Structures are given as C-alpha cells and as structure tokens.
Amino acid sequence: MASAPPPNPITIEEGWEKEILPKAILPLERILNEGLQDRQRRDLFGPREYVHIYTICYNMCTQRNPFNWSEPLYQKHNETISDYLTRTVLPSLRNHHKEYLLVEVKRRWENHKIMNEWMRKFFMYLDRYYVKHNNLTSLHVSGIKFFKEQxxxxxxxDVVQAMLAMINLEREGQVIDRALIKSCVEIFETMGDQKECYKEDLEETLLSDTREYYAKKSQGWIETDSTPAYLLKAEAALEEEKARVANYLNAETEEKLLKVVIEELLEKQETTLLERxxxxxxxxxxxxxxxxxxRMYRLFSRVPSGLLPMAKIVQAHIERMGNxxxxxxxxxxxxxxxKDTNQDPNFVKALLSLHDKFVGVVNAQFxxxxxxxxxxxxxxxxxVNKDVGKFKNADLLSSFCDRILKKGGEKLGDAEVENHLEKVVNLFTYLTDKDLFAEIYRNQLAKRLLNARSSSDDWEKLMIGKLKHRCGAQFTGKMEGMLNDLAVGADHQKEFLEYLKDKATEASASSSSVPLLGGKMAPDDFSVKVLTTGYWPSYTQLDVRLPDEMLRCTQAFKAWYDLKNSRRRLAWQHSLGSATLRAKYGSKTYDLQTNTxxxxxxxxxxxxxxxxxxxTLKERLNVPTEQMKPLLHSLSCGRYKILKKQPASDKIKETDTFTINPxxxxxxxxxxIPMATIEESHNPNRIEEDRSIAIEAAIVRIMKARKVLTHQQLTSEVLSQLAFFRPNPKVVKQRIHAxxxxxxxxxxxxxxQYKYLA
Known part of the structure; x- marks a missing residue:
C-alpha cells in the first residue's frame, strides 16, 4: 500500500523555477556580473531573503518520497555553477591578455568564491545530510572542482606566461602590481591537493624561466663586469628573489628559486670569477x-663545495706571501x-705580521x-719550515722569545709581552720540528735563569703555560722543572746561610781562627743553585782549578748539602756561574760582573x-784550549779590554801573551763583561737520539695494540702519532729493523708484514 503524499508538497518545478532560480541564483549572477564593493560582498542577501531560500531548500530535501528532491537539487547546484563558468566566466577571460588577463582572472576567482559560498549557504541542509550520507563531494569542493576543470x-x-612576464619586468626594475600576482598565486595554490597545481603548473615553469633569464644575465655580466661588480649584482639578485617569494610566491619556492639563481650566477661561473x-x-x-x-665568501658558501676552490686560492696566496x-x-x-745568525727579529716579525693579517681575514671575512x-x-x-742558512726557523723563533723575555731585549709592556708570546706560540704550532724548538728554548731559558737575565718569572711561566696548552705537559715538563729548581734554590740558600751562621758560632766558641769561607768572603757573598740533571741542558763538564777562597766556598756548600741529601752527588758547572770582582785602576774602582x-x-x-x-793560563785553570780561547777573547778583544794581548789582534793564538791592562x-x-757561550744552542746528536727513542716507543706501542701490521700501515700510524717532529719514513724503517x-x-x-713479540 503506497504512502500518502504530504499535504501541499513542493514540486521541483515550483521550488526551483519559481523560488530558488529567480530569487537566489539569477540575482546572485547579476550582482557578480555588475561588480560589487567589499561591503556588498558581505551583504548580498538580507537575513529574510536568505532564510526564505534556505527554508525552500530545506523543505524540498525533507519531504517524503517521491517528493524528496535532494538528488535533483544536488544536480541543479552543480549545473548552475558549471553553466555560469562556461557561459559567462570563460568567454570573459578569453577576451583578455597579458596583465589584463590576470586582472580578470583575479576578479572572476573572487566572484567564484562568493558564488560558491552563497550556493553552499542556500543548500546547507543538502550539504549536511544528503551529501554526507551518500559520500558525495561536498558543495564547496564541487564548486572549486568545476572552476579548475572549466x-x-x-x-x-596564458595566465602563467602573463605572470612570468610581469615578474621579469620587475627583475628589470619596473614596478608591477604585486598584489595582483599574489592573488593569482593563491588560485594555483587552491587548485588541487598539497599545492600540486602550484608546483606543477606554476613553480616548474617559473624555475625554468628563471634559469633562462639568469643564464642570459650571467653571460652579459661576465663579459662586462669585474668580479666584485658581478658579485654585487649576484647578491642583489638573490636578495630580490628572496623578497619576491616573500611578497607573492609560496614560501616553499624560496629554496628552489634561490638554488636556480645560485647555479646560474655563481656555480657555473665560479672558476672564471675566482681566477679572473x-x-x-x-x-x-x-x-x-x-x-x-x-661578499665572495658569503655567496660561494651557498654553492655546494663552492668554498673549496676559494680556499685553495687563499692557501696559494698565503704561501706566495710567506715565500x-x-x-x-x-x-x-x-x-x-x-750575517747568518739566529737573531733576526725583523724576519720573525714579518712572519707574525703575515699570520696576524690572514688570521684576521679568516676570522672576519671568512x-x-x-x-x-x-x-x-x-x-x-x-x-715556516723552509730554513735559510745554517739556523733553522725553530732557532729564530726561540731566539725571538729570548729577546722578549730577557733583560735588555725588546722594550715591551706586560700586555705587549703576552700578545707577542701568544703570536709566537701560534707560529710555533706550524713547526714540524717542535722538539728542536723545545731544546733550543730550554737552553736559552737556562741562560736567562742562571745568569739572572730573565725580565720576569711571571712571563717565563706564561710562555711555558702557552706551550703546555698547545703540546701537553710532556713537552714542557723539563722547563717547569727548571723553574721549580730555582724556586727550591731560594730555600736552599736560606738554609745554607743558617748553617754557616751555626758553624761560625761553633768556631767562635772553640776559639778557631779560620772562618769557614775564608777571611775575605762573607756568607752573603756566595750562593749556589742546585740543578736537577734531568731538567737542565747537558753542559761540558770542566774540572776547573779554583782559587782557594772559591774552593773553600764550594767545599762548605758540599759539606752542608751532603748532610741534607746523602744520596745525591754534586757536580759543579763553573761555566754557568757568575762572579763580581772589584778591580782598582789608579784612583778608580770598578765592579766587574763576570762569569765564574x-x-x-x-x-x-x-x-x-x-x-x-x-x-800557562790553560795549565793554571786546567781548562782545554777550545774553552780558553773564547774566554781570553772576551777579556782582551771585546768591548772591555781588561787584559792586554800581545801581539794585538782580534784572534787568539797559542803564542799570544796576556797581562792585566794598566x-x-x-x-x-x-x-x-759579555762572554761568548762555549755551549751550542742545542745538541743535534742528542735530538736525534731522543727522536729515535720516540719513534721506537711509538712502534712498540702500536704493535702491542695491533699485533700484526704491514710496513705501510705501521709507518703511517707512527707518523700520525709523532706530534713534535716529522721523521723521514726511512728513519722509521731503520728503527723497525733495530x-x-x-x-x-x-x-x-x-x-x-710485522708481528709483535710479547
């Protein structure tokens, strides 16, 4: 039995032809075609008009079958939008070109969004229930779909070409309507899912067009502009493209767009620009x-591996300046x-200045x-490791430090001293013969400390601390031991003076007439520095025949030291000592500061x-000829001629005779009175011995851990572990054989291949 129809049902003809079409659709189309202001866009239909149309649609969708018009209304909705786009919008767009086409596209798209929104409002009940329950495309999406397809x-x-034409006009310096481009970009972003249409239809063409544009620009600039001028234009172009994205393109385009510009302007022209x-x-x-x-660094840092060629040019330039x-x-x-000496402060200062300059460039510009x-x-x-003459650069660097740290050397303030030492240590890190520097520096440090020629103990500690920071405690251990010996020596001297006072008191109580140090020597006139053999450089041992007064002093100290340290043996190094003699020439008296x-x-x-x-003098002093000659030369041929030499000359011969110069x-x-050193700045043989020991220790250490290695692997690992010098692979091979x-x-x-024997 059929159900009865509802009272007064609305037919499709009545609802659509008499109500919806004349009161909603046609007015909406008319308003859109006539153009409207922003206020009108919001108020196209008043509340009463809107509710009336909505109610008609609602009733037509809620009537019982066969009077439920949901499906026909859904079709009518789609047909209305499709028909309007085909009949009105598309012909209008075909009548416009270039920028005018974009203006019309923008206007029609804005109108379509309004139409789509009002159609959705009118048929809202249909959208909520019929569309949802039948898994149909929503009204809003359908409207967008029709616009895309039709x-x-x-x-x-045509739209893409018009947009690209405007963008290229802007690249040439003309003012364009950015808001218009942005509105058109939004259309591309709205069509499709995940911005597919924007990427495929606009972005790809934009990137291709950009590549072509800047390829031509690059060719023109490279032919007419210098490298700095070219890079200025390239930097400006990159900034403009970045601003272009911010103004009207999608943010995801920025990286791709800049990559194209970088490839055309920088990557393809890099060799020409750098080497021009x-x-x-x-x-x-x-x-x-x-x-x-x-600017060059900033730009080429954006090119994949673009800094490597630039760094090679910088390296070659620094090498050229250094050479x-x-x-x-x-x-x-x-x-x-x-004269070829180890004193060439101007050379060292030139290296330091060069280093300062390019460290500044690397830190600031790069x-x-x-x-x-x-x-x-x-x-x-x-x-830095290219040596000129017989003195190595390690010697020159160490001697430069010696000038800074000793009295009478470079006249510098505390801050300047620290600054200079830091610069020297920075240069020192490039030396391959760091062990040679350490040996020479240790010898010069010993002379400063033993001859009281050091300007400041704090400066000495500062320099050693800087070396320790770069190379570790093993590198500076002996230097620190030297400073420690002198610090302990002050306590030794105090205890020794107490010992002498006690002995003097005992001698007085026993009515002894012979003072411990002799009649002319007071306790304060004699001091001894006890040096630990392992810390200090090796010196030539001279068994000098001392005058009686000096001999009694050394015997007194030895007696005290033997009581204090029964297991240690003293060996006197008279070549390192100093003395002050009072000499009288006529009515004038002089204090002569000499070494022992x-x-x-x-x-x-x-x-x-x-x-x-x-x-005769050699016999009296018991000093060999090779030490006697520089000794006599300092007293008879130097600035202060304390001795008179016969015959007069600047060289000491076996037949010469000497008298006190009256x-x-x-x-x-x-x-x-200066004295030319009788010791070498360093002992080459000792350095080679130390290196051999270090090489062998590295070999054993590596083989103990690895057990089996080929010759090439072992040599490579040994070279990588030796930080203080760079041995010749042949020497490594010799130590392996040993x-x-x-x-x-x-x-x-x-x-x-070698095996380790446990």
Missing amino acids: VYDVVKP EGSGCAMLLTNDKYEDLS EVINQREARMHEEGE EKNSLFHKALKEAFVEF LQAVLLLSFQSDEESLGLS SFSCPQRVIR LIDREYLERDENPN
Missing part, C-alpha cells in the same frame, strides 16, 4: 679588499751580506670557516805586571 585548466598556460686576472680572489687578497672578500718573506731573508744574507683555517695552517706549515771562568782567569794573575801565555778605563763603575734485531718485532711469513 576555467583554470583552459586559461592556466685583475679582479679575482687572489687580487682581492693582494689589495686587501675585505668587503669584496666577505716572499723567506726569499727576502735569503736575499739579505746572500746579496746584502747580512667567518672562521674550517676550510680556510685548514688552508691557513697548510700554507704556514709549507713556508772569567773571574778564575783574572784571579790567576798573581800581580798586575805578570805576563802569561795561553799554555790603561783600562771606563766611565761606568759597574761593568758587565727493534727486529732486539727481538721486539719479527717478520711474518709475508716479508712486508
């Missing part, structure tokens, strides 16, 4: 064009006849980039008139 897909090629004669990277470095260098400093020193020696730090290091390692050997030699003259030959005169009362002979290692069945 409008967007047809006009998009007259304005390339090397020329910018030569002319200190720091702003241009910063110029080396060549200038060589020219001064060979062409200008400059933002402390590791590639450029590596380039700086490798460049300095290359030329000079004092012993002067005291060996028994009268002012006595004339002694070299052989005509000696000097305006100064206190005179320091360890095989001593049965620490053995050859495997493979003759190129």
Whole structure:
C-alpha cells in the first residue's frame, strides 16, 4: 500500500523555477556580473531573503518520497555553477591578455568564491545530510572542482606566461602590481591537493624561466663586469628573489628559486670569477679588499663545495706571501751580506705580521670557516719550515722569545709581552720540528735563569703555560722543572746561610781562627743553585782549578748539602756561574760582573805586571784550549779590554801573551763583561737520539695494540702519532729493523708484514 503524499508538497518545478532560480541564483549572477564593493560582498542577501531560500531548500530535501528532491537539487547546484563558468566566466577571460588577463582572472576567482559560498549557504541542509550520507563531494569542493576543470585548466598556460612576464619586468626594475600576482598565486595554490597545481603548473615553469633569464644575465655580466661588480649584482639578485617569494610566491619556492639563481650566477661561473686576472680572489687578497672578500665568501658558501676552490686560492696566496718573506731573508744574507745568525727579529716579525693579517681575514671575512683555517695552517706549515742558512726557523723563533723575555731585549709592556708570546706560540704550532724548538728554548731559558737575565718569572711561566696548552705537559715538563729548581734554590740558600751562621758560632766558641769561607768572603757573598740533571741542558763538564777562597766556598756548600741529601752527588758547572770582582785602576774602582771562568782567569794573575801565555793560563785553570780561547777573547778583544794581548789582534793564538791592562778605563763603575757561550744552542746528536727513542716507543706501542701490521700501515700510524717532529719514513724503517734485531718485532711469513713479540 503506497504512502500518502504530504499535504501541499513542493514540486521541483515550483521550488526551483519559481523560488530558488529567480530569487537566489539569477540575482546572485547579476550582482557578480555588475561588480560589487567589499561591503556588498558581505551583504548580498538580507537575513529574510536568505532564510526564505534556505527554508525552500530545506523543505524540498525533507519531504517524503517521491517528493524528496535532494538528488535533483544536488544536480541543479552543480549545473548552475558549471553553466555560469562556461557561459559567462570563460568567454570573459578569453577576451583578455597579458596583465589584463590576470586582472580578470583575479576578479572572476573572487566572484567564484562568493558564488560558491552563497550556493553552499542556500543548500546547507543538502550539504549536511544528503551529501554526507551518500559520500558525495561536498558543495564547496564541487564548486572549486568545476572552476579548475572549466576555467583554470583552459586559461592556466596564458595566465602563467602573463605572470612570468610581469615578474621579469620587475627583475628589470619596473614596478608591477604585486598584489595582483599574489592573488593569482593563491588560485594555483587552491587548485588541487598539497599545492600540486602550484608546483606543477606554476613553480616548474617559473624555475625554468628563471634559469633562462639568469643564464642570459650571467653571460652579459661576465663579459662586462669585474668580479666584485658581478658579485654585487649576484647578491642583489638573490636578495630580490628572496623578497619576491616573500611578497607573492609560496614560501616553499624560496629554496628552489634561490638554488636556480645560485647555479646560474655563481656555480657555473665560479672558476672564471675566482681566477679572473685583475679582479679575482687572489687580487682581492693582494689589495686587501675585505668587503669584496666577505661578499665572495658569503655567496660561494651557498654553492655546494663552492668554498673549496676559494680556499685553495687563499692557501696559494698565503704561501706566495710567506715565500716572499723567506726569499727576502735569503736575499739579505746572500746579496746584502747580512750575517747568518739566529737573531733576526725583523724576519720573525714579518712572519707574525703575515699570520696576524690572514688570521684576521679568516676570522672576519671568512667567518672562521674550517676550510680556510685548514688552508691557513697548510700554507704556514709549507713556508715556516723552509730554513735559510745554517739556523733553522725553530732557532729564530726561540731566539725571538729570548729577546722578549730577557733583560735588555725588546722594550715591551706586560700586555705587549703576552700578545707577542701568544703570536709566537701560534707560529710555533706550524713547526714540524717542535722538539728542536723545545731544546733550543730550554737552553736559552737556562741562560736567562742562571745568569739572572730573565725580565720576569711571571712571563717565563706564561710562555711555558702557552706551550703546555698547545703540546701537553710532556713537552714542557723539563722547563717547569727548571723553574721549580730555582724556586727550591731560594730555600736552599736560606738554609745554607743558617748553617754557616751555626758553624761560625761553633768556631767562635772553640776559639778557631779560620772562618769557614775564608777571611775575605762573607756568607752573603756566595750562593749556589742546585740543578736537577734531568731538567737542565747537558753542559761540558770542566774540572776547573779554583782559587782557594772559591774552593773553600764550594767545599762548605758540599759539606752542608751532603748532610741534607746523602744520596745525591754534586757536580759543579763553573761555566754557568757568575762572579763580581772589584778591580782598582789608579784612583778608580770598578765592579766587574763576570762569569765564574772569567773571574778564575783574572784571579790567576798573581800581580798586575805578570805576563802569561795561553799554555800557562790553560795549565793554571786546567781548562782545554777550545774553552780558553773564547774566554781570553772576551777579556782582551771585546768591548772591555781588561787584559792586554800581545801581539794585538782580534784572534787568539797559542803564542799570544796576556797581562792585566794598566790603561783600562771606563766611565761606568759597574761593568758587565759579555762572554761568548762555549755551549751550542742545542745538541743535534742528542735530538736525534731522543727522536729515535720516540719513534721506537711509538712502534712498540702500536704493535702491542695491533699485533700484526704491514710496513705501510705501521709507518703511517707512527707518523700520525709523532706530534713534535716529522721523521723521514726511512728513519722509521731503520728503527723497525733495530727493534727486529732486539727481538721486539719479527717478520711474518709475508716479508712486508710485522708481528709483535710479547
């Protein structure tokens, strides 16, 4: 039995033809075609009009079958939008071109959004229930879909070309309507899911067009502009493209767009820009064009591996500048006849200045980039280890430190001293012969400390601390031990003076008439520094025949020291000692500051008139000829001629004779008599021995851990572990053979492979 129809049901013709179409659809189309202001967009239909249409749709969708018109209304909704787009919108767009097309597209899209929204409002009940329960496309999505299929897909090629044309006009410096472009971009973003249409239809074409545009620009600029001018334009272009994205493109486009620009303007032209004669990277470095260098670094840091070629140019330039400093020193020696000594502060200062300059460039212009730090290091390692003359650069660096740290050297304040020491240590890190520097520095440190020539103990500790920070405690252990010996020595001297006072009191109580130190020596006139053998450099042992007064002093100290340290043996190093002699020439009295050997030699003259030959003096002092000659030279041929030599000359011969110079005169009362050292700055043989020990220790340490290694692997690991010097692989091979002979290692069945013997 059929159900009865509802009272007064609304037919599809009545509802659509008499109500919805004339009162909603047609007015909506008319208003959109006429154009409307922003206020009108919000108030197209009043509340009463809207509720009336909504109610009609509601009733038509809620009537019982066969009067439920949900499906026909859904179709009518779609047909209305589709028909309007085909009949009105598309013909309008086909009548416009270029920028006018974009204006019309924007207007029609804005209208379509309004139409789509009001249609959804009118048929809201249909959208909520019928569409949802039947898994149909929502009304809003359907409206967008129709616009895409019937409008967007047809006009998009022309729209894209019009947009690109405007963008290129802006690139050429013209003012364009950015808001218009942004509105068109929004259309592309709205069509499709996940911005597919934007990426496929606009972005890909934009990137291709951008590549073509900047390829042409790049070719033009490279032919007419210098490297700095080209990079200025490239940087401006990148900033403009970045702003372009911010103004009207999708944010996700930025990285892709900039990549295209970087590839065309920088990556493809990098070699030409960097190596261009007259304005390339090397020329910018030569002319200190720091702003241009910063820009070059910033731009090429955006190119994949773009900094590597630049770093190589920087390295080559620093090497060239460093080699110029080396060549200038060589020219001064060979062409200008400059004496080859280990004192060349101007050479060291030139290296320090060069290092300061390029460290500043790396830190400021290249933002402390590791590639450029590596380039700086490798460049300095290359030329800092190029030695000129017989003195190695390690010796020159150490001697420069000696000038700074000793009295009478460089006149610097505390801050300047620390600054100079820091710079020297930075340069020291590039030396491959760090152990040689340490040996020479230790010898010079010993002279400063033992001769009281050090300007400041704090400065000495500061320098040792800097070396320790770079190379570790093992590197500076002996230097720290030397300072510690002198610190302990002050306590020793105090205890020794107490000992002498006690002995003097005992002698007085026993009515002894012989003072412990002799009649002319007071306790305060004699002091001893006890040095630990392992810390200090090795010195030539001289068994000097001392005057009686000096001998009694050494015997007194030995007696005290033996009581205090029964297991230690004292060995006197008279060549390191110092003495002050009071000499009277006529009515003038002088205090002569000498070393111990000079004092012993002067005291060996028994009268002012006595004339002694070299052989006699050698016998009296028990000092070999090779030590006697520099000793006599310092007293007879130097600035202060305390002795008179016959015959007069600047060289000491076996046949020469010497007397006290009766005509000696000097305006100064206190005179320091310099003495050429009889010790070498370092012992090359000892350094080689220490290196051999270090190589063998590294070999054993590696083989103990690895058990079996090939010769190449072992050599490579040994070279990587030795931080203080760089041995020749041949020397490493010799030490391996020595360890095989001593049965620490053995050859495997493979003759190129070694095994560790536990």
